[in-house]
Amino acid sequence: MNLIFLGPPGAGKGTQASLLSKTLNIPQISTGDILRNSVRAGTPMGTRAKLFMDSGSLVPDEVVVGIVEERLQAADCNNGFILDGFPRTVAQADALDVMLARLGRQIEFVLSMTVDDEKLLTRISGRRMCEKCGKGYHLVFDPPKEAGICDLCGAKLYQRDDDKVETMRKRLDEYYEKTAPLIDYYSQKMILQPIPGTGAIEDIQNSIEKVLKGSLRDNS
Ligand code: AP5
Numbered sequence: 001m002n003l004i005f006l007g008p009p010g011a012g013k014g015t016q017a018s019l020l021s022k023t024l025n026i027p028q029i030s031t032g033d034i035l036r037n038s039v040r041a042g043t044p045m046g047t048r049a050k051l052f053m054d055s056g057s058l059v060p061d062e063v064v065v066g067i068v069e070e071r072l073q074a075a076d077c078n079n080g081f082i083l084d085g086f087p088r089t090v091a092q093a094d095a096l097d098v099m100l101a102r103l104g105r106q107i108e109f110v111l112s113m114t115v116d117d118e119k120l121l122t123r124i125s126g127r128r129m130c131e132k133c134g135k136g137y138h139l140v141f142d143p144p145k146e147a148g149i150c151d152l153c154g155a156k157l158y159q160r161d162d163d164k165v166e167t168m169r170k171r172l173d174e175y176y177e178k179t180a181p182l183i184d185y186y187s188q189k190m191i192l193q194p195i196p197g198t199g200a201i202e203d204i205q206n207s208i209e210k211v212l213k214g215s216l217r218d219n220s
């Protein structure tokens, strides 16, 4: 299954994509995670991307399109993939169509999550990430068993540089201006599937699995 998670910063795309990736045994492709890894590694692409990310702006389309194009050709995508945080502009969505056509693939569902701004800010300000494996937590809603330590790999948790309130507002503005139009874009293609953005993480996970199971039954 080839899927996209669409939603504003803090909507829970990464949280749900990671859970679904384990259930379906297909990779989660997060352009944000890939970019953050490049920033840490100090590659030329990472150094360039950091300027945009730190200010809460989107990284230029050609950079992220190049990343996804390369990633989708890896063997682990043969049985499907989950795009988390891509596409984020109409130009990226058009570029994705072209690359998928070349690969003879198509997106089955765009799982669209919406959450009001106030809740997004609460989620983002309490988010912590594992510095080694990238697993995300929330200080209140999804805390690690031991404070500051990743349950999975035991490494330290950190707060993302762009998770400050000022940067967060800019990220939200970017979302409404450049990414939200994709809701209509995919709705017109009849592949948009609204998913509840609020509620317990497990309940949202169950809703997503129900939707996908229903679609598998419908197609069989
Ligand atoms: P990216 O890393 O993709 O960040 P984002 O889209 O801003 O989204 P987030 O990762 O902040 O939120 P999320 O929806 O994944 O939420 P999460 O599951 O973590 O991108 C970062 C930057 O990279 C961008 O600003 C841009 O510069 C650049 N970039 C990346 N992709 C790009 C692209 N395609 N084009 C251009 N530039 C690009 O959840 C948030 C918190 O809430 C967590 O703490 C979690 O534990 C908690 N939580 C989750 N679900 C719930 C729930 N149901 N109830 C309570 N808490 C919850």
Ligand code: MG
Pocket: 013, 014, 015, 030, 032, 085
């Ligand atoms: Mg994320």
